[in-house]
Amino acid sequence: MAGNLIARSVHDLTAAAWFGGSLMGAIGLNGAAAEAKDPAERTRLSSAGWMRWAPVQTAAFATHLAADLAIAWENKGRIAKQDGVARDTAIKTAVTVAGAAVTLYSGILGKKVEKLAGEGAEGATEPRAGASDELKAAQQQLKALQWAIPAFAAAVIVLGAKHGEMQRPKNVFAGLRQ
Secondary structure, three states, X not given: OOOOHHHHHHHHHHHXXXXXXXXXXXXXXXXXXXXXXXXXXXXXXXXXXXXXXXXHHHHHHHHHHHHHHHHHHHOHHHHHHEOOHHHHHXXXXXXXXXXXXXXXXXXXXXXHHHHOHHHOEEEOOEEOOOOOHHHHHHHHHHHHHHHHHHHHHHHHHHHHHHHHHHOOHHHHHHHEOO
């Protein structure tokens, strides 16, 4: 067995944290915050929860990147020689970077919603009648992004699994470039 167990485990666990944290936030945190009786509390509570999660998310991304680099270094020969591995590595990298950018932008929007929490809202991503255009725009974007983020994370997990399958001996042998 190759000696990449720690890097692979960290890679998968950090992707799982990204997926699970974003999905729980969209369903659990935002859903629970919408139950608050005071409309101003709805966005404030949601923002507070997401801000508590942000350092964990940031650490997960940084650690995921470090694990990715370790795995790529260990597999540099396979990336160069096995058909499809370089392409899939590039795709996975692009999906990861795009997902990270969407997650970062969501955090920026969340800060805007937090700043405008006093206006009140129907929910974390549902504007209240009479809300400012700034709050409405931020919440509408967050409504879409709360589902896009776990989709990006899921894609990273699936692409990681595909990479694992490509390392099976029969697949390595079949994909070696002559």
